[in-house]
Amino acid sequence: MNPPAELTRFAPSSRAVHRATAVLGVVCLATAAALYLEPIAELVGRRNVVVDIHVWSGLALPVPALLGVLARATRADFVLLNRFTRTDRDWLRLRNRRTAGLPVGKFNAGQKLNASLSAGGGLVLLGTGLIMAYGRRSPLNLRIGATFVHDWTAFAFLLLVLGHVWFASHDEDARRGMRTGLVPAGWALREHPAWAAEAGAAASGLPRTTIGDAGIMDPQDAARIRHRADDLLPEELAAGSDDPRAEAAAILADSDEREDHPSANEHRTSADATDPLGRND
Numbered sequence: 001m002n003p004p005a006e007l008t009r010f011a012p013s014s015r016a017v018h019r020a021t022a023v024l025g026v027v028c029l030a031t032a033a034a035l036y037l038e039p040i041a042e043l044v045g046r047r048n049v050v051v052d053i054h055v056w057s058g059l060a061l062p063v064p065a066l067l068g069v070l071a072r073a074t075r076a077d078f079v080l081l082n083r084f085t086r087t088d089r090d091w092l093r094l095r096n097r098r099t100a101g102l103p104v105g106k107f108n109a110g111q112k113l114n115a116s117l118s119a120g121g122g123l124v125l126l127g128t129g130l131i132m133a134y135g136r137r138s139p140l141n142l143r144i145g146a147t148f149v150h151d152w153t154a155f156a157f158l159l160l161v162l163g164h165v166w167f168a169s170h171d172e173d174a175r176r177g178m179r180t181g182l183v184p185a186g187w188a189l190r191e192h193p194a195w196a197a198e199a200g201a202a203a204s205g206l207p208r209t210t211i212g213d214a215g216i217m218d219p220q221d222a223a224r225i226r227h228r229a230d231d232l233l234p235e236e237l238a239a240g241s242d243d244p245r246a247e248a249a250a251i252l253a254d255s256d257e258r259e260d261h262p263s264a265n266e267h268r269t270s271a272d273a274t275d276p277l278g279r280n281d
Contacts, residue, residue: 007188009106009177009197011073018178020064025161028125031155055133061122061242068119083113087194088112103194114164120155127149 010018031054045247046048075251088109097108107115128150135143138249168175173187189197 004108005185006182007181007196008181009070009184009188009199010077010181011180013068013071013074014077015178015181017064017074021061024057024061024064028054028061029161030156031057036151055129058129062126065119065235072177077106081112083110084112101193104192105197106192108192110167114160117160118157121153125157128153149156193261 031050034040034050035047035054040048065078069078085105087102087104089107090100091102091104092113094100094102128146131138131143131146132150135146168178174191177183185196188199207250
């Protein structure tokens, strides 16, 4: 059975939650700029209308996530985002996290931190915003403190959003996953190997123990192939596939076969070793 070329990364419900939250967040930031930056305020005008839009979009900001809990797929994503593992700690600690072969799941530690900070910052903005909008009878010190915290949290939230957009802008496959729900299997193996193994097995209808036979392999095997592809010899590149990773996988498979069954390979030539798939004929 051939492995899937694409894997389903996000269900429609998760994509809808992300889009709705993004739209409401952009509206909140845009109206905040119109309220706090005088050049924009003068250009936009209608301050009372801008205040109402800002308040109502802020109140609506948690709604997509709350509705998303009703969908099983989105609820499962929330659980994964809220669960830090030993791999996540290693991911944050290592400088070579992209090449260390870590068994990263559906979300890496950076994405989990972004989600946690966004959720926490959103709650702070909601609470302080309620005091500012509806706490006219609250003590003056409370209103001043709420305004101070709200303003600086909004600034930190802006930086967080800009960082999120910057990282997304440099990963076309990740953007495609959020836009269409599908990602290339190769990208998934490189960025989220543990999740790719599970998703690939599910897509192929195979048990977890036969993932390697389906072409979607364990994280350790994926890292092994990646490192071997980076170290291909010139003769291996010349004799092999146009895909270095496919060539590396074939070479490693041949090496493993010779180690497991040495007697079956006594008469192999050096040409056969260079081209384990028998393409020299």
